[in-house]
Amino acid sequence: MALNASRKPVLDGKECDMSGWDMDNCPVRDVLDRIAGKWSTLLLGALARQPYRFGELRRLVPDISQRMLTQTLRDLQRDGYIEREVFPTKPPSVEYRMTDLGRSLFEPLSKVLLWAEVNHPSVKAARVKYDESELA
Amino acid sequence: MALNASRKPVLDGKECDMSGWDMDNCPVRDVLDRIAGKWSTLLLGALARQPYRFGELRRLVPDISQRMLTQTLRDLQRDGYIEREVFPTKPPSVEYRMTDLGRSLFEPLSKVLLWAEVNHPSVKAARVKYDESELA
DNA sequence: GGACGTTGGTCTCAAAAAGAGACTAGCACT
DNA sequence: AGTGCTAGTCTCTTTTTGAGACCAACGTCC
Numbered sequence: 418m419a420l421n422a423s424r425k426p427v428l429d430g431k432e433c434d435m436s437g438w439d440m441d442n443c444p445v446r447d448v449l450d451r452i453a454g455k456w457s458t459l460l461l462g463a464l465a466r467q468p469y470r471f472g473e474l475r476r477l478v479p480d481i482s483q484r485m486l487t488q489t490l491r492d493l494q495r496d497g498y499i500e501r502e503v504f505p506t507k508p509p510s511v512e513y514r515m516t517d518l519g520r521s522l523f524e525p526l527s528k529v530l531l532w533a534e535v536n537h538p539s540v541k542a543a544r545v546k547y548d549e550s551e552l553a
Numbered sequence: 554m555a556l557n558a559s560r561k562p563v564l565d566g567k568e569c570d571m572s573g574w575d576m577d578n579c580p581v582r583d584v585l586d587r588i589a590g591k592w593s594t595l596l597l598g599a600l601a602r603q604p605y606r607f608g609e610l611r612r613l614v615p616d617i618s619q620r621m622l623t624q625t626l627r628d629l630q631r632d633g634y635i636e637r638e639v640f641p642t643k644p645p646s647v648e649y650r651m652t653d654l655g656r657s658l659f660e661p662l663s664k665v666l667l668w669a670e671v672n673h674p675s676v677k678a679a680r681v682k683y684d685e686s687e688l689a
Numbered sequence: 690g691g692a693c694g695t696t697g698g699t700c701t702c703a704a705a706a707a708g709a710g711a712c713t714a715g716c717a718c719t
Numbered sequence: 720a721g722t723g724c725t726a727g728t729c730t731c732t733t734t735t736t737g738a739g740a741c742c743a744a745c746g747t748c749c
Contacts, residue, residue, distance in 0.1 A: 444673035445666050446595065453589040455736090459582065471697050482737055487698060497679025507745050508696030518675055525668045528661035530581050537580035539654055543633025591707090607726055618708050623727060643716050644725030 451496050452522070456481055456489045461515070462530060464499055465523045468514035498522060587632050588658070592617055592625045597651070598666060600635055601659045604650035634658060 452458065456478070463469060463477055475486055490513060493499045498519030504510045515523070588594065592614065599605060599613055611622055626649060629635045634655035640646045651659070 445598075445669045448669035448673055448676050449594055449666070450591060453591065453594065455586060455589065458585055458589065462581075472695085475697095480737095482739085483698070484700090484738085485736070488736095495680055495683040496676050497683075503697095506696085508743085511697060518672065518679065521672065522665075522668055525661065525664035529658075529665060530585070532658055532661050533581045533584035536654065536657065537584055540584050540632050543654065544631055547631040547633075608724085611726095616708095618710090619727070620709090620729090621707065624707095639726095642725085644714085647726060 448496075451492055452498075452526070454489060454492070456485055457493060458526065458530065460486075460489055460493065461498060461519065461523055461526065464513055464515045465520065465527070468512050470513070471511050474513065493519070584632075587628055588634075588662070590625060590628070592621055593629060594662065594666065596622075596625055596629065597634060597655065597659055597662065600649055600651045601656065601663070604648050606649070607647050610649065629655070 452461070459478055459481075460474065463474060469477065471486070471490075474490075475481065475483065478486070481489075490499065490501070494501050494513075497516060499513050499515055502512050502514070504512065588597070595614055595617075596610065599610060605613065607622070607626075610626075611617065611619065614622070617625075626635065626637070630637050630649075633652060635649050635651055638648050638650070640648065
C-alpha cells in the first residue's frame with residue numbers, strides 16, 4: 418500500500434484546519450449551503466455595490482425567474498446578509514440593501530469572485546483538455 | 554422618488570468591480586456555478602489537505618451518495634481543480650489529488666470557509682430573529 | 690371611463706437535478 | 720463456497736428549479 422506518497426497538509430493549518438469538522442453538524446456547510454446557490458453570489462455582488470429594488474435586480478440578472486429571485490432574496494435576508502424595506506408608494510416598492518454581516522461576508526467572497534474572473538481562461542482550457550481526452 | 558439614499562459602491566472598486574460584468578457570458582458565473590455545488594467545496598477542502606481515494610472520500614463525507622460523489626469529482630476534474638489517477642491494484646484503486654490550479658482557488662476559498670466558521674453564530678442568530686418576526 | 694402598464698410578488702405545472710439503493714466484475718480472504 | 724473489497728453505474732423516487740399565468744391597486748393615455 419504505497420499509495421500515500423505525500424500526505425501532509427497542503428495549506429497552513431492555521432488558515433483553514435478542517436480536521437475538526439463535524440460532518441453531521443458542520444457550521445461551514447450550514448452557512449455555505451445557502452450562499453452556494455446559483456444566484457446568491459450574483460445578488461450579493463450586485464447589492465454590495467448599492468441597494469436595489471426588486472424589479473431592478475430582475476432586470477440586472479435577466480435570466481433569473483421571479484420565483485427564484487424572491488426565494489433567494491428571502492434566504493439571504495433570513496441569514497442576515499441583506500435587509501428588505503417596503504416603501505408605501507403606489508404601487509409599493511421594495512428596496513434590498515446589504516447589512517454589515519453581508520458586507521463582512523462579501524469581503525472574502527469577492528476574492529473568490531476575483532479569482533474566478535482572473536482564472537477563467539485556465540478553467541476553460543482545462544475543460545477543453547478534459548473533453549478531448551474523453552472522446553478518445 | 555427619494556429612495557436612493559446612498560448609492561455609492563460599498564467596496565473598493567479595485568477589489569471587485571462588477572460593473573463590467575456581462576450577464577449573458579459571465580466568466581465569474583461560469584466558474585462559480587461549478588464550485589458552488591453542495592459538495593464541491595467540501596471535497597476541495599478535503600483534498601486540499603491531502604490526496605484521498607474514492608472510498609476514503611465517501612467515508613469522510615458520509616451523507617454524499619456515490620452518484621453525486623462520482624459526478625462532483627468528475628466536474629472538479631474537468632475544470633482542472635483535481636487529478637484522478639488509477640492504480641493497477643486488485644481491485645483497482647483510484648486516487649484524487651489537488652492540482653496547482655485547485656490549490657490556487659482554494660486559497661481565497663478557504664477564507665470564505667473560515668468566515669463561515671467564525672460567523673456561524675451570527676447567521677444562526679439572524680435566522681432565529683427572522684423566523685420570530687415571520688410567525689407574528 | 691376603459692384599456693394598459695407598473696409595482697412585487699404568488700400559484701401551478703413541467704423539466705431538471707439530486708438522493709436512495711440495487712447491481713456489476715474480478716480478486717482476496719476464510 | 721460464501722463474503723467482502725474496489726469504484727463505480729443504473730434505475731427509481733423525491734426535491735429543486737424554471738416558465739409562465741395571475742393578482743390587486745393605482746397612474747396614465749386616449
